[in-house]
Amino acid sequence: MIIDRINQAKAKEQELTQNGSLKDFASGHHWFGLHKTSTGWVIRDWAPNATQIFMIGDFNDWQERDDYRLQAIGDGHWELSLPEDKLVHGQLYAFSMHWNGGNGKRIPAWCKRVVQDEETKLFNAQVWIQEKDFEWKHPNYMRAEEAPLIYESHVGMAGEEERVHTYNEFREQILPRIKAAGYNTVQLMAIPEHPYYGSFGYHVSSFFAPSSRFGTPEELKQLIDEAHGMGLAVIIDLVHSHAVKNEVEGLGNYDGTRYQFFHSGAKGEHPAWDSYCFNYGKNEVLHFLLSNIRYWLEDFKFDGFRFDGVTSMLYFDHGLGKAFTKYDDYYDGGVDQEAVSYFYLASKLIHEVDPNALSIAEEVSGMPGLATPIEGGGYGFDYRMAMGVPDFWIKLIKEIPDDNWDMGQIFHELTSKRLDEKVVSYAESHDQALVGDKTIIFRLMDKEMYFSMRKDQPNLLVDRGMALHKMIRLATVTCAGGAYLNFMGNEFGHPEWIDFPREGNNWSYKHAKRIWSLAENKELRYHLLSDFDQQMMQWIRQVGLLETPEVVWRYDNNGDKVLSYQRGEFLMVFNFNPTQSYTDYGIPVEPSKFKILFNTDEGRFGGQERIDKRMTYYTRPSAGLTSQHYLHLYLPARTAIVLKREAFKRVR
Secondary structure, three states, X not given: OXXXXXXXXXXXXXXXXOOOOHHHHOOHHHOOEEEXXXXXXXXXXXOOOEEEEEEEEOOOOOOOOHHHEOEEEEOOEEEEEEEHHHXXXXXXXXXXXXXXXXXXXXXXXXXXXXXXXXXXXXXXXXXXXXXXXXXXXOOOOOOOOOOOEEEEEEOOOOOOOOOOOOHHHHHHHHHHHHHHHOOOEEXXXXXXXXXXXXXXXXXXXXXXXXXXXXXXXXXXHHHHHHHHHOOOEEEEEEOOOOEOOOOOOOOOOOOOOOOOOEOOHHHHXXXXXXXXXXXXXXXXXXXXXXHHHHHHHHHOOOXXXXXXXXXXXXXXXXXXXXXXXXXXXXXXXXXXXXXXXXXXXXXXXXXXXXXXXXXXXXXOOOOOOOOOOHHHOOOOOOEEEOOHHHHHHHHHHHHOOHHHOOHHHHHHHHHOOOOOOOEEEXXXXXXXXXXXXXXXXXXXXXXXXXXXXXXXXXXXXXXXXHHHHHXXXXXXXXXOOEEEEEEOOHHHOOOOOEEOOOHHHOOOOOEOOOOOHHHHOOOEOHHHHHHHHXXXXXXXXXXXXXXXXXXXXXXXEOOOOEEEEEEOOEEEEEEOOOOOOEEEEEEEEOOOEEEEEEEOOOXXXXXXXXXXXXXXXXXXXXXOOOOOEEEEEEEOOOEEEEEEEEOXXXXX
């Protein structure tokens, strides 16, 4: 079955490339769409069911005119050439598309600039040709070969004001924060144009147009360029799993047919997302999507992708209501081979265009081979999202009292992955912050966040929340299977939830922002969580912790609520007990000596400063020198300690 899937994917590659390269095949954006030429303008499109297409815009009063009529040139392709004086930068345009039995206005599928009228809320394509190419200051940037520490971000809600924020504001105000926080990768959400802001960018309408609500394409390029100058890689949320149903500003019924880009009938409609599902069996659709990948990598110099909705693409039933508890679930005939072939092609193309690019699959089923190299018979993603980890933490916090937490289960859940794949581990992402759900900090503190986050207002519930927030993140990142992710603001315990403007909240932006000033106010406790997260990230990068693949269990005691494990030369010890501190607690390790690097109980991180960091800790044998050695530590309640093993000369 596995070999057959890969062979089918290779056959599709051969069919598409005819012994050429995937990069050459994925060049549709250089042909389709609007282009300035040496003699004027040319616009092309693929609309096999169309009978007539007119280019309409403010240059011809939005009227169909023969001199703006596209000509059919075969294979469902249409073309119009115009003299240079017929179009001007900034003008608005669209297609008037005709088919047997109907017609309608359409935003060209391959257009690279779409704008929305603030008054009418209507979308149009926009002529966007700069006099000279964007001048990259860091054209040769290469992503560092280190474990990705990802800062998941949304440009529009990245500021404090109740409005949509911009690429420039993100570049000027947020990039320095990310750099200072110790992360090395920025993940940008909601970049391809989407008509409904509240969709978080997951109902895409124009796949080649960076959202104009945040600024211009050049301003997005400047953001990426400046990030590269800071040593930050930038990846984009890529939504090739489905598309918005909208017809004027989307691909729905584009040429009068549902089946041009999507499956017809029920197979083409996502039952949970109210969207259309792409037909990955059509070569023209593969051409569109693969060209989209190359476009973002080359034109904007993104450093990779987080592929959204991979589970939905893989299975005919979209993985809905399926537990995936046995391997039969992956090989029972419910897998869409056309989607498998697409992933194979996409993964190969990404690394053909940029060998250092990242490809991350948002996938919940645990499909075997998904994050295994193509050469090993896998689908070629570099990482998959460890989506079970945040679900585990939420279930633990929500349903199980602290004194019943299972230490062995925590270690198992945080380290559970196949040996041949790497994963992006995270305690919470934007998913856990959306309205209707709760962030970890809000689950831990609830309403006390509103009243007791001042340093001069002691509160036991806040103390508990602060302690567990740090411990949960430290455990997650130190057990991470290759990479780590955090949603912006969660590192300092951003209060409340995310709620984009919608009819149900009177189109309010109140919860579609980030209140950075909370973390800047030294009278509040938020900065203490931020300071701890910064310590964690900088340490992990400095020592290359996540490049050490093996996480070695050392000890757990469910009664005491103590857990310990080792990664390379670093030992992590957790006391999750809510009330009991331990003196001279023995952790079984090899003969050695250790120094404490940092711990969650330090005063600078909002702790009670109960641990002496100046001491050097030597292991002691339980009997003779050859017996089991123990590292004896003071373990305050709800505290985690990071120790480093130092050179040790064993006495014989």
